[in-house]
Amino acid sequence: MSDRNFVLEVEDLGVSFDGFKAVDGFNFYLNRNSVHVIIGPNGAGKTTVLDLICGKTRATSGSIRFKDRELRGTREYKIVRLGVGRKFQNPSIYENLTVLENLELSHPTGRGVFGCLFFRRTPEIMGKCLEIAEQIGLADKLDTEGGILSHGQKQWLEIGMLLMQNPEVIMLDEPVAGMSVRERQETSQLIRKISQNRSVIVIEHDMEFVKEIADRVTVMHMGKVISEGSMETVQNDPKVIEVYIGH
Amino acid sequence: MIFFRTLFKTKGEAISFAVFVALIAIILPLALPIFRLNLVGKYLSYGFVAIGLVLLWGRCGILSLGQGVFFGLGGYCMAMFLKLEASDPVSTSIQTTPGIPDFMDWNQITQLPWFWEPFKSFTFASCAVFLLPGLIAFIIGWAMFRRRVGGVYFAIITQAIALILSLGIDGNQGFTGGRNGITDLKTLLGWDIRTTGAQYTLYFLCVFLLLASALLAKYIINTRFGRVLMAMRDREDRVRFSGYDVAMCRTFVFALAAMLSGLGGALFVLQVGFMSPSLVGIIPSIEMVIFTAVGGRLSVIGAILGCLIVNFGKTAFSEAYPDAWLYLMGGTFIAVVMFFPDGLAGILDKSGTLKAKLSTLGTGLMKKLKPAESAEKASAAVAEIPKTAEP
Known part of the structure; x- marks a missing residue:
């Protein structure tokens, strides 16, 4: 069922660690230019799904198709170069480098060894860095070292580093964890903005935040999908209510 | 001007580099007698290994305890050429088989082994000096970094390789000169390398190549590749998920460090006049790490000065208290690691x-x-x- 509208099709994906099935028979279809949120209780396997898609963990079964190309078994850096970006749960930026250098290092020009050695900062690259810095609200912090940014700014910087690569799919693992209310609002605006011309997968716990950003929601429990649809459909699904309130 | 800025980020850096050049290219040759200057030249040949370690260990966070392997390979390539030149049929006429190196004759070998043949050519030997270590490091590095071997495991494996190579050389006297090494080297393309004039020339050749290597390293550190090296050290996953081939970048820097070490080995042979397995194994490999650590593993000039200072200390101190030297060096290393990283x-x-x-x-x-x-x-x-x- 290859549909042109799906940028990413994950079918029957599974992985087991020493017999424990962390993800099992996972199906997931990502629409173009939309925000798809994955929610679920702790240990449901949400982060593992992202790890499987970006190649950090090797799947034991199933397929991951990105624009009709199989990603399973492809090396991480090649998946990135194809156009799938990944943000980690803890802000993962280069603390010793400035905001500008962080962004510049993420620019796709010259990612080979010799490309790096003979890399020159062209006006185009500089322009791109400024444009992204503007978008993530760090335009006045270009020369600030990454390490001394606030927690929220670090999260935005990492999103900016993904945007530099101009990927078609961006995966964000708990982007608003530890953020203030205002920072959350700005982040949800940022996510809405970046999803205008690319698809975003978000893992999140904060239901208010999910309501604000999600076009579609997938609920995971014990490595399986238990419900999928719009936020309202999912919220009224008895299975979901049981998982969250039951026991 | 852009090139200059890439080399030296601040005025201070440019000044400290100029002071260093003045020290090794002008002050030391004027101040020291040729015997001592020749020793400095020997220490500076370790400086090539130290530059490699700054890139590999300081900048990229990969500790190799086997850099002696590449120093040794480069040294042996040069020594083999010089030995063949010294073993012409006339001067070896008293041997059973004239025209082959003396240690082969002692081991009843009657024909030059195949892998010695190409070392009759100076062009081949001088290319092999850095290409052979580079190639071997590339293969080892690729095999390990592709499998994500790193940290202490990488250090142990490189140390094992150093042991294997030194034992291998030691145990095959007929082919390698064994424990004595390759000695009695006389001329380079007919030019006697043992005279005072030749020692001066070789010292300045060593200084020139060392400075060129130091500038290359400083250039690399200040390019995007230098930033990628540090980024891989601090945030490996982020680099990988920014689309960089981490294994390839690491392999490249490992091979580059090996090539520099090989060049240092060749200059060691030219200045000291012999090569032996005692310069290949675990102890010299660790010593070179200590030189780098003492001088400063993040600083190219610092690491080279580390080679000079520790070795001068070694010479001065071991003349007075030969037994205590190893303890002192070990203590220095521990102190540096604990208090002055x-x-x-x-x-x-x-x-x-x-x-x-x-x-x-x-x-x-x-x-x-x-x-x-x-x-x-x-x-x-x-x-x-x-x-x-x-x-």
Whole structure:
């Protein structure tokens, strides 16, 4: 069922660690230019799904198709170069480098060894860095070292580093964890903005935040999908209510 | 100008480099007799390994305890060429088989082994000096980094390789000269390398190549590749998920460090006149790491100075107390790792910043006491602060 509208099709994906099935028979279809949120209780396997898609963990079964190309078994850096970006749960930026250098290092020009050695900062690259810095609200912090940014700014910087690569799919693992209310609002605006011309997968716990950003929601429990649809459909699904309130 | 900026980020860096050039290219040759200068040349040949370790260990966080392997390979390539030149049929006419190296004759070998044949060519030998270590490091590095072998496992494996190679050379006397090594080297393309004039020339050749290598390393550190090296050290996953081939970048820097080490080995042979397995194994490999650590593993110039200082210390101290030297060196290493992780260069860097702070404080105080005159003095004092800024 290859549909042109799906940028990413994950079918029957599974992985087991020493017999424990962390993800099992996972199906997931990502629409173009939309925000798809994955929610679920702790240990449901949400982060593992992202790890499987970006190649950090090797799947034991199933397929991951990105624009009709199989990603399973492809090396991480090649998946990135194809156009799938990944943000980690803890802000993962280069603390010793400035905001500008962080962004510049993420620019796709010259990612080979010799490309790096003979890399020159062209006006185009500089322009791109400024444009992204503007978008993530760090335009006045270009020369600030990454390490001394606030927690929220670090999260935005990492999103900016993904945007530099101009990927078609961006995966964000708990982007608003530890953020203030205002920072959350700005982040949800940022996510809405970046999803205008690319698809975003978000893992999140904060239901208010999910309501604000999600076009579609997938609920995971014990490595399986238990419900999928719009936020309202999912919220009224008895299975979901049981998982969250039951026991 | 852009190129110059890539080499030296600050004025302080350019000044400290100029001071260093003056030291090894002018002051030491004028101040020291040729015997001592030849020793300096020998220490500077370890400097090539140290430059490689700055890139590999300091910048990229990969500790190799087997750099002696590449130093040795480069040295042996040069020594084999020189030995073949010294073993012409006339001067070896008393051997059973004239025209082959003496140690082969002692081991009843009657024909030059196949892998010695190409070393009759100077072009081949001088290319092999850095290409062979580079190729071998590339293969080892690729095999390990592709499988994500790193940290302490990488250190142990490289150390094992150093042991294997030194034992292999040791145990095959007929082919390699065994424990004695390759000795009695005389001429390079007919030019006697044992004369005082030749030793001066070789010293300056060594200095020239060392400075060129140091500039290359400084250039690399300040390019995007240099930033990728540090980024891989601190945030490996982020680099990988920014689309970089981490394994390839690491392999490249490992191979580059090996090529520099090989060049150092060849210059060692030319200046010292022999090569032996004692320069290949675990102890020299660890010693080279210590030189780098003491001098400063983040600083190219610092690491080279580390080679000079530790080796001068070794010479002076072991002449007086031969038994205590190893303990002293081990103690120094522990002290550096525990208290000064950035080595001497780091200490100088910090004291430079501290002095600057103190003198600004001093200027402020003096201004209050004696406004006009003291301010002049103070600003002169500030200008005199040695700029030792190395990142």
